[in-house]
Amino acid sequence: MEELLQVKNLSISFHTYNGEVQAVRNTSFDLHRKEVLAIVGESGSGKSVTMQSVLKLTPCVFKSGQIIFEGKDITNYNDKQMQNIRGSQIGIIFQDAMTSLNPTMKIGKQITESILRHQKVSKAEAKTKALELLTQVGINNPEKRYHQYIHNLSGGMRQRVMIAIALACKPKLLIADEPTTALDVTIQAQIMDLLAKLKEEVGCSIVLITHDLGVVAANADRIAVMYAGKLVESGTSDQIFYHPAHPYTRGLLESIPRLDASHNTKLTYIGGTPPDALNPSPGCAFSARCKYAMRICRQQAPEDREVEPGHTCACFLMDDEAKATREKMGWEVKL
Amino acid sequence: MAKYIVKRLIISVLTILVLCTVVFFAIKFIPGDPFSGPEYTEQMRQQLHELYGYDKPVWQQYLSYMGNLLHGDLGISVYYRGRAVVDIIAGAFPQSLDLGLRALITATVVGIGLGILAALNRKKPLDYISIIIAIIGISIPSFVVASLLQYVLAIVFPIFPVARYTSFAHTILPTIALALPTIARFSRFMRTSMLEVIDSDFVKTARSKGLKKRQIIFSHEVRNSLLPLLSILGPTTASLLMGSFVVESIFAIPGLGNYFVESINTQDYSLIMGLTIFYGVFLVTINFVIDILYGVVDPRIRLGGNKNG
């Protein structure tokens, strides 16, 4: 299977009043065609920045790396070149549809705008297409909604409009940036189901950015876990959920509250806070919070290690030396 | 929408009523008698008082004034003996309106244009130039600007006529002087409003659709940043009005402002009262129209939601 998107050694910085913030550090991943890749991480881990930088939507500094989309290196594309990719090849859904849609423009126009930009169709045809899209994303009475403004719609409906806009030109890649975070739990499942259905209909790949492992479990083919601007672990859903290798991934999975736990079980959490992206330490970014941390973790940043085919993890615990030491010291690590 | 209009209308009428009452009694409180000069004999003074109704109790004067007001009668000028205040206003209003509209149009085009350009060139020279113009326009009083313009461009370098208001050349300096504070206000407001929109999420969405830059600027950014500008149109009209007092009297334009300044100095109470009420009604009407316009343009208000929602 050919890769749709390849991100190689990407590093991205922002310049702020306080100095340079290294938002993404040396991150690589691939996305296959018709695949759902979930990028998981807490807020500030660089997951949104990574994907928005693919579309060049945020003003940031590319330090190094390559972005290859459909075999073409788009790393150094300028804004004009990107305009032809945005919307037609890659669509994006933002977290908060309320602020991400223009409050003073009719819903219909916001959809046809994209169609008219990328396809050679008349206004009437664009309207027909927009109405079809509205039906497709499950909005009833599309003719009426077409002429309304977003404040007339509920949160779930707005997110559906957002999806219709992103998919208006049948892109090959859909980036869903926390698509359900701003929604009620009951609506979340509906939107995720809709995305899964549309993915089949349109035949696109999806990158799902989220901090909610619950959303990921049912929907993603593969999962990439980010921490402090770095990809710490990636693998298939099963690999990540059943055989997590990185202590951070394990921490994340353990902190999901369980309904079947006895009622006096305390909630588990990862102690501490993410490191300051302004001056990262030379070692593993997670080492300060990691209960398995070793001396080496404070001094060097770990490279990716293959756990099994398709499953990589950036952690020194995978090393043979670590195993040897553990055996010698009689120190137990559940792996 | 109908409910919204009716509510605004009631408030407007109430405002005018309160205004007229306050102005009437305030002016009655002003000590002194316009007919106290040595040129009046005791008999003349009595006759004049009878003519102007000053001999009656204040509340009767109030009732008859309000009654006359309903017929569009604002009484007779004290200084311009025998001329009805309404006639003076009718004669002077066209000049003031002409100047005001010229200034408003200039300010709208220049101010909004400058604000948009500044926002699109954030932290570049053009942006700093617009900030400097805005700060100068806001902080230097209009009479200083007007008199310096007159001194430099009409007296030292006689490019423009010094005063009066008879040809196009005559209108240029007063228009600039009157428009400058509004240019400053508009460009500053537009810049902030535009920058807010440029940073907003929906512009990011528009960019994510692959729209061309020009398309984003016009159909999303400018469009959405113009809306809040409506909210300062009312205060702007008021400030143009206050500016016109100064500009008209410096450039000797026979408009309402000039009459107002003159009536203060000549203690022409009925003219002051008439002009104040005229200004009040004018501004309240403008504000009413703007409110309705806001309702028409902003779909969120039309449905009775709040402005911030």
Place this chain on the structure above:
Amino acid sequence: MADLTKLELYEHVGADQAEAEHISRPQLSYAKDVARRFFSNKVAMFSVVVLAILVIMAIVGPMVCQYNYQSTDVGAVSQKLAEGGREALGPDSEHWFGIDTLGRDLWARVWVGTRYSLIIGFVAAVVQAIIGILVGCVSGYFGGMVDVIIMRAVDILDSIPYLIYVIIIMMIFGSGLFPIMAALTLTGWLSMARMVRSQILTLKNEDYVLAARNLDTKPIRIMLKHLIPNCMGIIIVSLSMAIPNAIFSEAYLSFLGIGLSAPLTSLGQLISTGIQEMQNYPYQLIIPSIVISLLMLSLQLIGDGLRDAVDPKLRK
């Protein structure tokens, strides 16, 4: 690193609590943060310097010159006119800013005028602020009918430019220092009241205010202890904007001929005279114009700096 063996390198050390909870940037209190932002604003700091110079000149300016700002010397005027024509009245080594047509020293007049403009600006702005805060607090905190009535009244007053009220009040009281300050304070509190009210409306639903209410704290104490301190930011900003406004209003009134009355003088009055003498004695217009422009500019820029410092989101 070379001296560590593989074994030591891979020795277990565990999580570092101190490091994990470490916050590298120092936490600043709100006031300190505002002050830091304000002091790092170069334009605002420059304006502070300009304003300081103007204030110092307003205090010591008239003292360092040997002439009194109100003593006339018509003899000197006619003598100078006879000797050197109109130019002779202008600035020279004796009269640094020249003299006016009545022979009064302009240096002394300009700085005395600045002094009165500043006094009027500060006093009017502070009194306006106090009235505005009181009305805004009462209206916002008690809400209901009180709020409706007060805010309707504010709306109605606000629909007419306040200078028109000021003009009418000035005509009732007559011109002078006290009437002008009274007129400005009577009309200038509207925007402060409106701003404080809207701030209070959001603050009063904060949990700490609800907590204080549940503890039966007296409203006056809640206002003083909880509400007003939290409005201080916008109060200071709007106060800093009110000062140039009041100075502008005074100058405007003086221009219309109903501001301060002689022998007192203000920048507005000097400019107003300057305009009449502009054709023959341009320095009489230009000097006070420059001083008032510097004064307004520095106050305005300080206000802008304060606003950016209090609410950095507004900084663009």
